[in-house]
Amino acid sequence: MHKGIFITGTDTGVGKTYTAAGLLNALKKMGINACPMKPVETGCNIQKGKLIPQDAVTLINASGISEPLDVINPYRLRPPLAPSVAAEMEKTAIKKQKIFSAYRYLLNKYDITVVEGAGGIMTPVYKKYLFLDLIKDLGLPVIIVSKPVLGTINHTLLTIATARSRKINILGIIINHVCRIKKGAAERTNPEIIEYLGRVPVLGVIPYSKNPASPLTEKIFVRIAEKILSCL
Ligand SMILES: Nc1ncnc2c1ncn2[C@@H]1O[C@H](COP(=O)(O)OP(=O)(O)OP(=O)(O)O)[C@@H](O)[C@H]1O
Numbered sequence: 001m002h003k004g005i006f007i008t009g010t011d012t013g014v015g016k017t018y019t020a021a022g023l024l025n026a027l028k029k030m031g032i033n034a035c036p037m038k039p040v041e042t043g044c045n046i047q048k049g050k051l052i053p054q055d056a057v058t059l060i061n062a063s064g065i066s067e068p069l070d071v072i073n074p075y076r077l078r079p080p081l082a083p084s085v086a087a088e089m090e091k092t093a094i095k096k097q098k099i100f101s102a103y104r105y106l107l108n109k110y111d112i113t114v115v116e117g118a119g120g121i122m123t124p125v126y127k128k129y130l131f132l133d134l135i136k137d138l139g140l141p142v143i144i145v146s147k148p149v150l151g152t153i154n155h156t157l158l159t160i161a162t163a164r165s166r167k168i169n170i171l172g173i174i175i176n177h178v179c180r181i182k183k184g185a186a187e188r189t190n191p192e193i194i195e196y197l198g199r200v201p202v203l204g205v206i207p208y209s210k211n212p213a214s215p216l217t218e219k220i221f222v223r224i225a226e227k228i229l230s231c232l
Pocket residue numbers: 009011012013014015016017018019055117118119176177178179206207208209210211
């Protein structure tokens with residue numbers, strides 16, 4: 001198959017890692033050889049003198065694969081900032097060629113590579129080069145992770161419009177209950193409105209649950225993974 005998907009979100013902290021981990025676990029259960037990639041991770045802590053990219057580690061654990069960390073996560077930085085800002089602060093240069101070659105290696109080796117961005121689609125990777133540019137250069141279709149709450153129509157439609165402005169294929173939206181909330185009118189109506197105004201499918205709604213591999217949540221991720229595979 002040798003395909004890739006890019007997981008972006010309407011914001012930081014919407015559940016991109018949680019969703020990517022849920023999908024990787026579901027793909028593994030389906031017998032698909034799937035692997036993660038987190039091109040740049042910021043906000044890494046130091047343990048025993050080494051920077052630990054927690055998102056990349058979570059994704060590696062969910063997929064069960066074994067690869068050198070530098071391939072899955074070519075760049076890791078300490079400041080909890082946008083990659084371009086964190087790199088400047090640390091006096092490091094992020095080079096897209098290094099990301100491309102790691103991605104090509106994974107693409108050739110695995111059935112599907114699940115790439116997680118950082119922040120949202122307009123977050124800068126370095127200087128004026130945005131995740132939007134990286135998605136375009138890697139030629140990847142995107143999945144947009146959105147919140148279920150009031151305000152998400154605006155954020156989701158802005159992300160859709162931005163991706164479309166560069167002719168990026170949008171596979172769909174995953175609405176993720178990142179917090180435990182009481183479902184109101186906004187949460188009930190948002191999926192339908194987003195599908196109607198955004199002209200994209202809502203692939204699924206993920207409930208609040210500590211573990212993306214818990215039986216109920218896993219079932220939902222398997223259904224979403226089946227939909228994704230049918231579009232690739
Ligand atoms: N459906 C969910 N149920 C319970 N907790 C969730 C859910 N989705 C996400 N979380 C939790 O919310 C927090 C933020 O999620 P996550 O780290 O996946 O966001 P992100 O979009 O990847 O953030 P970043 O931009 O920093 O990469 C994490 O602690 C995660 O475990």
